Amino acid sequence: MLEIFSFTGRYGRVMFWFIMAISTGLSWLSGQLAFKKATFENGFIMPDTSDPRFWVSAGLVVLAFWLSAAACIKRLHDRGKTGWWYLLLFVPVFGPLWVLIELGLLPGTGRDDNGYGPRNDLAGRPVRKTASQEDREMFQAENRRRKAMEAAHVKDQDAPTLQVERRRQVMDRLRIPPAERTGFGRRRYI
Missing domain, CATH: 1.10.287 (Helix Hairpins)
Structure with missing residues:
Protein backbone atom coordinates (compact mmCIF):
# COMPACT_ATOMS: atom_id res chain seq x y z
CA MET A 1 0.00 0.00 0.00
CA LEU A 2 2.78 2.45 0.83
CA GLU A 3 4.48 1.90 -2.54
CA ILE A 4 1.94 4.27 -4.12
CA PHE A 5 3.77 7.10 -2.31
CA SER A 6 7.25 6.16 -3.58
CA PHE A 7 8.87 7.57 -6.70
CA THR A 8 10.53 4.30 -7.74
CA GLY A 9 9.09 1.56 -9.91
CA ARG A 10 6.69 1.55 -12.83
CA TYR A 11 2.95 1.99 -13.43
CA GLY A 12 0.95 1.00 -16.47
CA ARG A 13 -1.85 3.14 -17.86
CA VAL A 14 -4.63 1.51 -15.80
CA MET A 15 -2.89 2.05 -12.48
CA PHE A 16 -1.89 5.58 -13.54
CA TRP A 17 -5.51 6.55 -14.29
CA PHE A 18 -6.69 4.91 -11.04
CA ILE A 19 -4.23 6.94 -8.94
CA MET A 20 -5.07 10.12 -10.88
CA ALA A 21 -8.78 9.55 -10.15
CA ILE A 22 -7.99 9.21 -6.44
CA SER A 23 -5.89 12.38 -6.59
CA THR A 24 -8.68 14.28 -8.34
CA GLY A 25 -11.19 13.09 -5.74
CA LEU A 26 -8.92 14.23 -2.90
CA SER A 27 -8.51 17.64 -4.56
CA TRP A 28 -12.28 18.03 -4.93
CA LEU A 29 -12.83 17.03 -1.30
CA SER A 30 -10.21 19.50 -0.10
CA GLY A 31 -11.93 22.30 -2.03
CA GLN A 32 -15.25 21.41 -0.45
CA LEU A 33 -13.73 21.45 3.03
CA ALA A 34 -11.64 24.61 2.63
CA PHE A 35 -14.35 26.85 1.25
CA LYS A 36 -17.25 25.68 3.41
CA LYS A 37 -17.01 28.85 5.52
CA ALA A 38 -15.30 31.12 2.99
CA THR A 39 -15.96 34.87 2.92
CA PHE A 40 -15.73 37.36 0.08
CA GLU A 41 -13.28 40.15 0.99
CA ASN A 42 -11.70 42.78 -1.28
CA GLY A 43 -12.63 40.86 -4.40
CA PHE A 44 -11.14 37.57 -3.18
CA ILE A 45 -12.68 34.48 -1.65
CA MET A 46 -10.92 34.03 1.68
CA PRO A 47 -11.15 30.69 3.52
CA ASP A 48 -11.50 30.72 7.29
CA THR A 49 -8.01 29.65 8.46
CA SER A 50 -9.17 29.30 12.06
CA ASP A 51 -11.43 26.43 11.03
CA PRO A 52 -9.70 23.02 11.42
CA ARG A 53 -11.34 21.89 8.17
CA PHE A 54 -9.12 24.35 6.31
CA TRP A 55 -5.98 22.64 7.61
CA VAL A 56 -7.38 19.18 6.87
CA SER A 57 -8.04 20.35 3.31
CA ALA A 58 -4.49 21.73 3.06
CA GLY A 59 -3.19 18.29 4.06
CA LEU A 60 -5.42 16.68 1.43
CA VAL A 61 -4.00 19.00 -1.24
CA VAL A 62 -0.45 18.00 -0.31
CA LEU A 63 -1.45 14.32 -0.34
CA ALA A 64 -3.15 14.66 -3.74
CA PHE A 65 -0.12 16.43 -5.22
CA TRP A 66 2.26 13.79 -3.83
CA LEU A 67 0.13 10.94 -5.22
CA SER A 68 -0.17 12.49 -8.67
CA ALA A 69 3.55 13.32 -8.83
CA ALA A 70 4.48 9.76 -7.81
CA ALA A 71 2.06 8.29 -10.36
CA CYS A 72 3.38 10.53 -13.16
CA ILE A 73 7.00 9.70 -12.38
CA LYS A 74 6.27 5.96 -12.22
CA ARG A 75 4.41 6.23 -15.52
CA LEU A 76 7.41 8.03 -17.02
CA HIS A 77 9.57 5.14 -15.81
CA ASP A 78 7.23 2.73 -17.61
CA ARG A 79 7.72 4.79 -20.78
CA GLY A 80 11.52 4.49 -20.33
CA LYS A 81 12.09 8.12 -19.29
CA THR A 82 13.52 9.67 -16.14
CA GLY A 83 11.37 11.46 -13.58
CA TRP A 84 12.84 14.83 -14.56
CA TRP A 85 10.47 14.86 -17.54
CA TYR A 86 7.71 15.53 -14.99
CA LEU A 87 8.81 19.17 -14.89
CA LEU A 88 7.36 19.61 -18.40
CA LEU A 89 3.95 19.51 -16.73
CA PHE A 90 4.52 23.07 -15.51
CA VAL A 91 4.93 24.49 -19.03
CA PRO A 92 1.67 26.34 -19.80
CA VAL A 93 -0.68 24.72 -22.35
CA PHE A 94 1.93 22.32 -23.76
CA GLY A 95 2.72 20.60 -20.44
CA PRO A 96 -0.72 19.26 -19.50
CA LEU A 97 -1.39 18.23 -23.10
CA TRP A 98 1.94 16.37 -23.19
CA VAL A 99 1.11 14.62 -19.89
CA LEU A 100 -2.27 13.53 -21.22
CA ILE A 101 -0.81 12.04 -24.39
CA GLU A 102 2.53 10.70 -23.11
CA LEU A 103 1.39 9.30 -19.78
CA GLY A 104 -2.30 8.71 -20.21
CA LEU A 105 -2.61 7.36 -23.73
CA LEU A 106 0.67 5.86 -24.98
CA PRO A 107 1.65 2.31 -23.92
CA GLY A 108 4.76 1.54 -21.88
CA THR A 109 7.99 0.21 -23.31
CA GLY A 110 6.74 -3.37 -23.02
CA ARG A 111 10.15 -4.60 -21.91
CA ASP A 112 10.23 -6.70 -18.79
CA ASP A 113 13.00 -4.64 -17.22
CA ASN A 114 13.84 -1.23 -18.67
CA GLY A 115 16.21 -0.04 -15.94
CA TYR A 116 13.44 1.29 -13.69
CA GLY A 117 12.22 -2.05 -12.42
CA PRO A 118 10.12 -4.96 -13.67
CA ARG A 119 6.97 -4.50 -15.72
CA ASN A 120 3.77 -4.46 -13.60
CA ASP A 121 0.39 -6.10 -14.03
CA LEU A 122 -2.91 -4.19 -13.77
CA ALA A 123 -2.79 -4.22 -9.96
CA GLY A 124 0.70 -2.71 -9.90
CA ARG A 125 2.49 -5.93 -8.90
CA PRO A 126 5.70 -6.92 -10.76
CA VAL A 127 5.15 -9.46 -13.53
CA ARG A 128 7.15 -12.65 -13.06
CA LYS A 129 8.47 -14.68 -15.97
CA THR A 130 6.99 -18.12 -16.47
Whole structure:
Protein backbone atom coordinates (compact mmCIF):
# COMPACT_ATOMS: atom_id res chain seq x y z
CA MET A 1 0.00 0.00 0.00
CA LEU A 2 2.78 2.45 0.83
CA GLU A 3 4.48 1.90 -2.54
CA ILE A 4 1.94 4.27 -4.12
CA PHE A 5 3.77 7.10 -2.31
CA SER A 6 7.25 6.16 -3.58
CA PHE A 7 8.87 7.57 -6.70
CA THR A 8 10.53 4.30 -7.74
CA GLY A 9 9.09 1.56 -9.91
CA ARG A 10 6.69 1.55 -12.83
CA TYR A 11 2.95 1.99 -13.43
CA GLY A 12 0.95 1.00 -16.47
CA ARG A 13 -1.85 3.14 -17.86
CA VAL A 14 -4.63 1.51 -15.80
CA MET A 15 -2.89 2.05 -12.48
CA PHE A 16 -1.89 5.58 -13.54
CA TRP A 17 -5.51 6.55 -14.29
CA PHE A 18 -6.69 4.91 -11.04
CA ILE A 19 -4.23 6.94 -8.94
CA MET A 20 -5.07 10.12 -10.88
CA ALA A 21 -8.78 9.55 -10.15
CA ILE A 22 -7.99 9.21 -6.44
CA SER A 23 -5.89 12.38 -6.59
CA THR A 24 -8.68 14.28 -8.34
CA GLY A 25 -11.19 13.09 -5.74
CA LEU A 26 -8.92 14.23 -2.90
CA SER A 27 -8.51 17.64 -4.56
CA TRP A 28 -12.28 18.03 -4.93
CA LEU A 29 -12.83 17.03 -1.30
CA SER A 30 -10.21 19.50 -0.10
CA GLY A 31 -11.93 22.30 -2.03
CA GLN A 32 -15.25 21.41 -0.45
CA LEU A 33 -13.73 21.45 3.03
CA ALA A 34 -11.64 24.61 2.63
CA PHE A 35 -14.35 26.85 1.25
CA LYS A 36 -17.25 25.68 3.41
CA LYS A 37 -17.01 28.85 5.52
CA ALA A 38 -15.30 31.12 2.99
CA THR A 39 -15.96 34.87 2.92
CA PHE A 40 -15.73 37.36 0.08
CA GLU A 41 -13.28 40.15 0.99
CA ASN A 42 -11.70 42.78 -1.28
CA GLY A 43 -12.63 40.86 -4.40
CA PHE A 44 -11.14 37.57 -3.18
CA ILE A 45 -12.68 34.48 -1.65
CA MET A 46 -10.92 34.03 1.68
CA PRO A 47 -11.15 30.69 3.52
CA ASP A 48 -11.50 30.72 7.29
CA THR A 49 -8.01 29.65 8.46
CA SER A 50 -9.17 29.30 12.06
CA ASP A 51 -11.43 26.43 11.03
CA PRO A 52 -9.70 23.02 11.42
CA ARG A 53 -11.34 21.89 8.17
CA PHE A 54 -9.12 24.35 6.31
CA TRP A 55 -5.98 22.64 7.61
CA VAL A 56 -7.38 19.18 6.87
CA SER A 57 -8.04 20.35 3.31
CA ALA A 58 -4.49 21.73 3.06
CA GLY A 59 -3.19 18.29 4.06
CA LEU A 60 -5.42 16.68 1.43
CA VAL A 61 -4.00 19.00 -1.24
CA VAL A 62 -0.45 18.00 -0.31
CA LEU A 63 -1.45 14.32 -0.34
CA ALA A 64 -3.15 14.66 -3.74
CA PHE A 65 -0.12 16.43 -5.22
CA TRP A 66 2.26 13.79 -3.83
CA LEU A 67 0.13 10.94 -5.22
CA SER A 68 -0.17 12.49 -8.67
CA ALA A 69 3.55 13.32 -8.83
CA ALA A 70 4.48 9.76 -7.81
CA ALA A 71 2.06 8.29 -10.36
CA CYS A 72 3.38 10.53 -13.16
CA ILE A 73 7.00 9.70 -12.38
CA LYS A 74 6.27 5.96 -12.22
CA ARG A 75 4.41 6.23 -15.52
CA LEU A 76 7.41 8.03 -17.02
CA HIS A 77 9.57 5.14 -15.81
CA ASP A 78 7.23 2.73 -17.61
CA ARG A 79 7.72 4.79 -20.78
CA GLY A 80 11.52 4.49 -20.33
CA LYS A 81 12.09 8.12 -19.29
CA THR A 82 13.52 9.67 -16.14
CA GLY A 83 11.37 11.46 -13.58
CA TRP A 84 12.84 14.83 -14.56
CA TRP A 85 10.47 14.86 -17.54
CA TYR A 86 7.71 15.53 -14.99
CA LEU A 87 8.81 19.17 -14.89
CA LEU A 88 7.36 19.61 -18.40
CA LEU A 89 3.95 19.51 -16.73
CA PHE A 90 4.52 23.07 -15.51
CA VAL A 91 4.93 24.49 -19.03
CA PRO A 92 1.67 26.34 -19.80
CA VAL A 93 -0.68 24.72 -22.35
CA PHE A 94 1.93 22.32 -23.76
CA GLY A 95 2.72 20.60 -20.44
CA PRO A 96 -0.72 19.26 -19.50
CA LEU A 97 -1.39 18.23 -23.10
CA TRP A 98 1.94 16.37 -23.19
CA VAL A 99 1.11 14.62 -19.89
CA LEU A 100 -2.27 13.53 -21.22
CA ILE A 101 -0.81 12.04 -24.39
CA GLU A 102 2.53 10.70 -23.11
CA LEU A 103 1.39 9.30 -19.78
CA GLY A 104 -2.30 8.71 -20.21
CA LEU A 105 -2.61 7.36 -23.73
CA LEU A 106 0.67 5.86 -24.98
CA PRO A 107 1.65 2.31 -23.92
CA GLY A 108 4.76 1.54 -21.88
CA THR A 109 7.99 0.21 -23.31
CA GLY A 110 6.74 -3.37 -23.02
CA ARG A 111 10.15 -4.60 -21.91
CA ASP A 112 10.23 -6.70 -18.79
CA ASP A 113 13.00 -4.64 -17.22
CA ASN A 114 13.84 -1.23 -18.67
CA GLY A 115 16.21 -0.04 -15.94
CA TYR A 116 13.44 1.29 -13.69
CA GLY A 117 12.22 -2.05 -12.42
CA PRO A 118 10.12 -4.96 -13.67
CA ARG A 119 6.97 -4.50 -15.72
CA ASN A 120 3.77 -4.46 -13.60
CA ASP A 121 0.39 -6.10 -14.03
CA LEU A 122 -2.91 -4.19 -13.77
CA ALA A 123 -2.79 -4.22 -9.96
CA GLY A 124 0.70 -2.71 -9.90
CA ARG A 125 2.49 -5.93 -8.90
CA PRO A 126 5.70 -6.92 -10.76
CA VAL A 127 5.15 -9.46 -13.53
CA ARG A 128 7.15 -12.65 -13.06
CA LYS A 129 8.47 -14.68 -15.97
CA THR A 130 6.99 -18.12 -16.47
CA ALA A 131 8.91 -21.17 -17.61
CA SER A 132 7.35 -21.00 -21.05
CA GLN A 133 8.49 -17.37 -21.46
CA GLU A 134 12.04 -18.37 -20.58
CA ASP A 135 11.91 -21.26 -23.07
CA ARG A 136 10.54 -18.96 -25.78
CA GLU A 137 13.32 -16.44 -25.11
CA MET A 138 15.94 -19.20 -25.23
CA PHE A 139 14.53 -20.45 -28.53
CA GLN A 140 14.46 -16.92 -30.01
CA ALA A 141 18.05 -16.28 -28.88
CA GLU A 142 19.15 -19.51 -30.52
CA ASN A 143 17.44 -18.52 -33.78
CA ARG A 144 19.10 -15.08 -33.70
CA ARG A 145 22.50 -16.71 -33.14
CA ARG A 146 21.99 -19.10 -36.05
CA LYS A 147 20.87 -16.29 -38.39
CA ALA A 148 23.90 -14.20 -37.42
CA MET A 149 26.19 -17.15 -38.13
CA GLU A 150 24.50 -17.77 -41.49
CA ALA A 151 24.87 -14.10 -42.39
CA ALA A 152 28.58 -14.28 -41.53
CA HIS A 153 28.90 -17.56 -43.50
CA VAL A 154 30.31 -19.36 -40.47
CA LYS A 155 29.78 -23.07 -40.03
CA ASP A 156 27.99 -23.97 -36.85
CA GLN A 157 30.60 -25.76 -34.76
CA ASP A 158 28.09 -26.44 -31.99
CA ALA A 159 25.46 -28.13 -34.17
CA PRO A 160 25.98 -31.63 -32.72
CA THR A 161 25.81 -30.30 -29.16
CA LEU A 162 22.62 -28.25 -29.57
CA GLN A 163 20.53 -31.35 -29.08
CA VAL A 164 17.75 -31.51 -31.59
CA GLU A 165 15.58 -33.19 -28.98
CA ARG A 166 15.79 -30.16 -26.65
CA ARG A 167 14.67 -27.88 -29.46
CA ARG A 168 11.75 -30.21 -30.20
CA GLN A 169 10.72 -30.09 -26.52
CA VAL A 170 10.75 -26.30 -26.56
CA MET A 171 8.68 -26.26 -29.74
CA ASP A 172 6.18 -28.68 -28.19
CA ARG A 173 5.78 -26.37 -25.18
CA LEU A 174 5.16 -23.40 -27.46
CA ARG A 175 2.50 -25.26 -29.42
CA ILE A 176 -1.06 -24.44 -28.33
CA PRO A 177 -3.46 -27.39 -28.08
CA PRO A 178 -6.62 -26.91 -30.20
CA ALA A 179 -8.86 -26.48 -27.13
CA GLU A 180 -6.72 -23.64 -25.77
CA ARG A 181 -6.46 -21.47 -28.87
CA THR A 182 -6.88 -17.90 -27.79
CA GLY A 183 -8.26 -16.13 -30.82
CA PHE A 184 -9.23 -16.15 -34.46
CA GLY A 185 -6.38 -16.81 -36.84
CA ARG A 186 -4.02 -18.33 -34.29
CA ARG A 187 -2.58 -21.51 -35.58
CA ARG A 188 0.32 -23.48 -34.31
CA TYR A 189 2.41 -21.23 -32.08
CA ILE A 190 1.84 -18.40 -29.64
